[in-house]
Amino acid sequence: MNLNRKIKPDFIYNSQLVARIINKIMLNGNKSIAEKIFYSAFSKILDDVKSDSQQFHLDGLEENDRNSPVKVLEFILSKITPTVELRSKRVGGSNYNIPCPVDQKRGLSIAINWLISAFRSRNEKTAIDRLVKEMYDILSNRGTAVKSMLDNKKMAEANKAFSHLLNGKKK
Template identity: 40%
Template sequence: MRSKKAIRRILPPDPIYGSRLLTRFINKVMIDGKKSIAQKLVYSALDQIKEQSKQDPLKVFETALNNVSPKMEVRARRVGGA
């Protein structure tokens, strides 16, 4: 058992856009510890957003995350029993 409670590490912001949210997303995309490949994928997707929509890619990313996130918390309903 752990003797002390683990301290939550503060993630550094990503080097290009300066967003901690983008750093978390890159870490979620990363497979087998290959962060540079995950960064290439995410940054190339953001570059495509910049070229095609002519908008700020970070704003588009944040609105996409807001659209995907749940608006209401759903709790499990207990069914059955003895």
């Protein structure tokens, strides 16, 4: 029995990734408000990426991909997607944070969660401005979501000595 539900793609970009982000932005079932926030913010970001502002680090994004909204979103999320996550394991009365490799789907979920939590913790006046500024910060390699990714990487490096406790299990 497959417990994962199929997410319907959004109606503008026909992308499941966009639909996942909109569902994460949504509060109290107000999907239309979440869609308005995402589409408004993302159109601002696309305009700036297409104009090729020099303030953004667009090294991995090809010129023809800058016109594809889904490719731009994938590029933004790839900048904060982790390759390793920390799992807590109790061994002999002590808890150890063990670095575990993550697959692409789990890494993308973590990146989306970091993006949304960073967007919610910002202080700009409107939600659209908060999302735009957080994505700008990700493109400029700064901000709360990038800090979460770097902290995760640092902690995984520090706890590399405990990776033998994993014993090949992914749980």
